[in-house]
Amino acid sequence: MTAIQMGTAIVPAATATMAVRSPRAPQRTRLPRLLAGAGGPCELREHERRYGPLPGRAGGRRPERLIDVAEAAGLTGRGGAGFPAGRKMRSVAAGPGRKVVLANGAEGEPGSRKDWLLLTKVPHLVLDGITLAAQAVGADEAYLCVHGNEHVLLDRLGDAVEERRVAGLDPVPVQLAGLPGRYVASEQSSIVHYLNEGPAKPTFSPPRPHERGVHGKPTLVHNVETLAHLALIARYGDRWFRGAGLPSAPGSMLTTVSGAVRRPGVYEIEMGTPIGQVVMGAGGTAEPLQALLVGGYFGAWLPAEQAWQVPMTHMTLKAAGGALGAGIVIALPAMSCPIAETARVVRYLAEESAGQCGPCVLGLPALADALGHLAYSGGRDGAVDDVAALIPLIEGRGACRHPDGATQLVRSLFRAFPADAHRHQLFGACEGVRRPPLLPLPGDEERDWDWG
Numbered sequence: 001m002t003a004i005q006m007g008t009a010i011v012p013a014a015t016a017t018m019a020v021r022s023p024r025a026p027q028r029t030r031l032p033r034l035l036a037g038a039g040g041p042c043e044l045r046e047h048e049r050r051y052g053p054l055p056g057r058a059g060g061r062r063p064e065r066l067i068d069v070a071e072a073a074g075l076t077g078r079g080g081a082g083f084p085a086g087r088k089m090r091s092v093a094a095g096p097g098r099k100v101v102l103a104n105g106a107e108g109e110p111g112s113r114k115d116w117l118l119l120t121k122v123p124h125l126v127l128d129g130i131t132l133a134a135q136a137v138g139a140d141e142a143y144l145c146v147h148g149n150e151h152v153l154l155d156r157l158g159d160a161v162e163e164r165r166v167a168g169l170d171p172v173p174v175q176l177a178g179l180p181g182r183y184v185a186s187e188q189s190s191i192v193h194y195l196n197e198g199p200a201k202p203t204f205s206p207p208r209p210h211e212r213g214v215h216g217k218p219t220l221v222h223n224v225e226t227l228a229h230l231a232l233i234a235r236y237g238d239r240w241f242r243g244a245g246l247p248s249a250p251g252s253m254l255t256t257v258s259g260a261v262r263r264p265g266v267y268e269i270e271m272g273t274p275i276g277q278v279v280m281g282a283g284g285t286a287e288p289l290q291a292l293l294v295g296g297y298f299g300a301w302l303p304a305e306q307a308w309q310v311p312m313t314h315m316t317l318k319a320a321g322g323a324l325g326a327g328i329v330i331a332l333p334a335m336s337c338p339i340a341e342t343a344r345v346v347r348y349l350a351e352e353s354a355g356q357c358g359p360c361v362l363g364l365p366a367l368a369d370a371l372g373h374l375a376y377s378g379g380r381d382g383a384v385d386d387v388a389a390l391i392p393l394i395e396g397r398g399a400c401r402h403p404d405g406a407t408q409l410v411r412s413l414f415r416a417f418p419a420d421a422h423r424h425q426l427f428g429a430c431e432g433v434r435r436p437p438l439l440p441l442p443g444d445e446e447r448d449w450d451w452g
Contacts, residue, residue, distance in 0.1 A: 027243075031244065031252055031268055031269075031270065032252075032268040033232060033244070033252050033268065034118065034122065034125070034225070034228050034229065034232070034252065034254060034268055035117075035118075035121065035122070035254075035266075035268050036050070037050050037051075037121070037122050037125075038117065038121035038122055039121075042120075042121055042122060042123055042124065042156075042160070043163065044124055044160070044163040044164060044167060044169075047122070047124035047125070048124075051125070051128075051231075051232075051235060052235060054128055054131065054132070054169060055132065055234040055235050056132070056135065056234070063132075063135035063136050063138075064093060064136050064137075064138075065136075066089075066132055066133075066135070066136040066230070066233075066234055067086050067089045067090050067093060067136050067137075068086070069086075069233055069234070069237065069238050070085050070086035070089060070230060070233060070238075071084065071086030071087065071090070072086075072238035073086075073233050073237075073238035073241040073242060073250065073251070074238075074241070074242065074249075074250040074251070075226065075229055075230065075233060075241065075250075075251060076226075076249075076314070077222065077223055077226050078223050078225035078226045078229065078253055078254070078326070078327070079104060079222070079223030079225070079226065079326060080223075080295075080296075080298070080324075080325045080326045082314040082324060085222065085226050085229075085230065088210065088220065088222070089133065089136055089137055089220060091210045091218075092137045092210045092218045092219065092220040093136065093137040093138060095210065095211070095217075095218030096218070097217060097218075098138060098139065098140040098141075098217060099134075099137045099138050099139040099140070099141075099217055099218045099219065099220065100139055100140075100141045100142070100143070100213060100214040100215065100217045100218070100219040100220070101130055101133045101134045101137065101139045101141070101142045101143070101172075101219075101220045101222070102142075102143045102145065102188075102191060102192070102195070102209070102213070102214060102219055102220065102221045102222075103126060103129070103130050103142075103143065103144045103145065103174075103222060103223075103224050103227055104145055104186060104188065104191060104221060104222065104223050104224065105118075105119050105126070105144060105145060105146045105223075105224040106145050106146050106147050106179045106185060106186035106191070107147075107186065107326075108182075108183045108184070108185065108186035108187070109296040109297060109298075109325070109326055109328060110297070110348075110439075110440045110441050110442055111256060111258060111293075111296050111297070111328040111330055111439070111440050112256045112296060112326050112327070112328050113256050113265075113266055114225060114254035114255070114256055114266050114326065114327065115146075115223070115224050115225060116150070116153065117254070117266045118224055118225060118228055118254070119146065119153060119156075119157060119224060120153060120156065122228065123156065123157055123160040124160060124163075124164070125228040125231050125232070126144070126224045126227050126228050126231070127144070127160060127161070127164060127170070127174060128227075128228075128231035128234075129222075129224075129226075129227025129228050129229070129230040129231040130142050130144060130170075130174055130227055131169070131170045131171070131172065131174070132230060132231060132234050133220060133222065133227060133230060134171075134172040135171070135172075137218075137220050139172055139220070140172060141172065141175070141214065141215070141217070142170075142172045142173070142174045142175065143174070143175050143176075143177050143195060143214070144157065144161075144174050144175070144176055144177070144224075145176075145177045145178075145179055145186075145191050145195075146176075146177075146178060146179070147178065147179055147180070147181045147185070147186075148178025148179055148180060148181065149178075149181045150178070154176060154178055157176055158176060161173075161174050161176065177191075177194075177195060179191060179194060179200055180194075180200045181442070182200065182352055183348075183349065183352035183353075183402075184200070184201060184202055184352060184353065184354045184400070184402055185200035185201075187202045187400060187401075187402075188209055188221040189202045189203045189205060189208075189209065189400070190202050190203075190354075191221070192209050192213045192214055192219060192221075195214045195215075196214060196215065201354040201356060202354055202399055202400030202402065203399070204399050209221050223326075225253070225254055229241070229251060244270045244271070245270045245271035245272055246271055246272035246311070246313065248313070248315065249271040249272055249311075249313040249314070249315070250271060251270075251271055252268050252269060252270055252271065253268070253269060253271055253312070253327050254266055254267070254268055254269075254327055255267055255268075255269055255278060255312065255327035255328070255329055256326075256327065256328050256329070257278060257279065257281075257282040257329045257330075257331075258328075258329075258330050258331070258440065259292075259293075259329075259330040259331035259332060259333070259438055259439075260285055260286045260287050260289060260331040260332065260333040260438075261279055261282040261283055261284065261285060261286055261331050262282065262283025262284055262285075262286050263282050263283035264282060265282065267281060267282060269281070269312065271312065271313055272311040272312060272313055272316075273311065273312050274308065274309050274310065274311055274312070275292060275294065275302075275307045275308060275309075275310050275311075275312060275329060276307070276308035276309060278312060278329055279292070279308075279329065279331060285331060286331075286333070287333045287334070287335070288333065288334040289304040289331050289332060289333060289334060290303070290304055290332055290333070290334045290336075290338070291303050291304055291307070291332045291338060291416055291417070292304060292307045292329055292330065292331055292332065293328070293329075293330040293332065293439070294307065294317060294322045294323065294324070294325070294328070294329055294330075295317065295322060295323035295324055295325030295326070295328060296325045296326055296328040297345050297348075297349060297405065297406075297409060297439075298323065298325060298401070298405030298406075298408060298409065299322060299323045299324075299325045299328065299408075299409070299412075300321055300322040300323055300408065300409065300411075300412035300415075300416075301332075301338060301342075301409075301412045301413055301415075301416040301417070302320060302321065302322050302412075302416060303416050304331075306320065307320070307322070310322070312324060312327070321412065321415060322412070323408075330438070330439060332438060333438070335431075335432055335435060336432050336435050336438050337375065337420070337429075337430050337431075337432030337433045337435070338413060338416070338417045338420060338432075339371070339374060339375040339413065339417065339420055339421060339424055340375040340376065340429075340432065340433040340437075341437065341438055341439050342371065342375075342409060342410065342413045343368065343371040343372045343374070343375040343376070344437055344439065344441070345409065345439055345441070346364070346367055346368045346371055346406055346409065346410065347368040347372065348441050349364060349368075349402070349405070349406045350364035350365045350367070350368045350406070353402055353403070354399070354400065354402065356399055357397070357398050357399045358397065359393075359394045359395075359397045359398040359403035360398060360402060360403055363390065363393060363394035363397075363403060364394065364403055364406055366390055367387065367390045367391070367394065367406065367407070367410065370383075370386045370387045370390060371387050371410065373386075374386075374387060374421065374424050374425065375424065375429065375433060376429050376433060377428060377429065378424040378425055378426075378427065378428040378429060379425075379426070379427060379428035380425065381425065381426075382425075383424070383425045384414070384421050384422070384425050387410065387414075388414070391407045391410060391411060394406075394407050395407050
């Protein structure tokens with residue numbers, strides 16, 4: 001599937017204070033942006049023909065000026081947290097000594113394929129972003145991390161890095177790192193720990209990576225989509241970036257749409273596009289819906305009628321009881337069982353934990369057992385209370401956010417489907433548990449998705 005424009009209403013660009021001139025800047029509101037070159041060759045020569053040379057390569061511009069431009073653009077992290085990208089860069093740049101840039105392309109969320117698509121189709125856009133970020137913060141090391149079992153992707157990225165080495169393009173060579181293929185391995189402190197020759201497990205903080213990360217240096221950790229946006233902002237400026245999206249949430253983003261839609265895949269949308277419009281842009285619904293899972297497995301269930309008009313921004317989704325996360329939207333059909341689907345995911349999250357603190361070792365397996373009983377057995381008074389009683393015993397007690405992400409998903413289940421939970425408690429499993437699972441997990445049979 002090729003990237004499409006979602007038809008979002010054009011939002012006037014917010015007033016900006018910085019701009020980087022480019023002789024080939026595209027129209028501000030035209031989409032796709034990130035995926036404009038996704039259908040063609042990804043070799044360096046074609047990349048430079050399409051986007052122009054790497055900005056600042058000829059010198060004469062303060063590298064740290066890019067931080068000013070990123071802040072003026074309002075770019076936020078596209079990996080899930082949505083933290084202001086320029087502010088994070090400034091914190092790292094202000095640290096002592098030399099720095100490290102770490103590009104996170106290891107998608108832990110099974111429902112996301114946006115980073116894989118970017119790295120496969122437009123790797124040089126991401127690599128441009130890494131080099132520009134390294135110059136801006138004063139780094140002397142740079143890493144691009146993906147899962148180690150993505151052998152074909154690693155080979156392609158290796159070819160792209162070699163092209164740039166031959167061309168003398170990157171003053172700080174980009175090193176590729178293959179991480180273990182586990183859910184928690186893509187968390188930023190897990191990656192830092194792994195690059196420091198430890199296990200790929202989250203660590204307690206502080207210190208945070210921007211304070212002391214890889215090899216003890218201040219480390220900038222950005223998602224690969226964030227860095228690709230940064231490469232475009234460096235070419236076309238903050239006003240161009242703000243020509244799409246909302247004044248409070250500027251730019252475009254990649255979203256992975258799946259479930260009961262006619263054309264599942266990765267789409268580039270303007271920030272602030274209503275969820276219903278995202279679903280319709282993916283071909284519309286394949287059958288009647290009851291809810292949407294937004295934000296992935298650390299996100300939340302939202303009833304379809306509630307979610308349909310909610311704009312895709314961090315602020316609006318949080319107000320609606322959801323989360324934007326990494327831009328995942330999964331449409332749940334009316335005939336599926338949301339309790340069984342959630343129980344299956346919570347079991348997966350329990351098995352994928354770091355196994356280094358009580359909430360993960362004891363709490364998540366107990367939560368998975370209780371939720372599984374409600375989904376597949378039920379018929380017992382108090383089954384819902386058994387699940388609910390475990391949540392406060394797990395939340396806020398872990399070394400990382402992994403257990404809190406799982407409990408957030410379960411809390412949203414009970415908010416969105418109170419009647420279903422009550423019926424399961426009274427009468428046992430519903431007919432929906434007989435349907436094939438909908439939510440994607442590693443090891444599932446490959447779905448009929450066209451990733452472009």
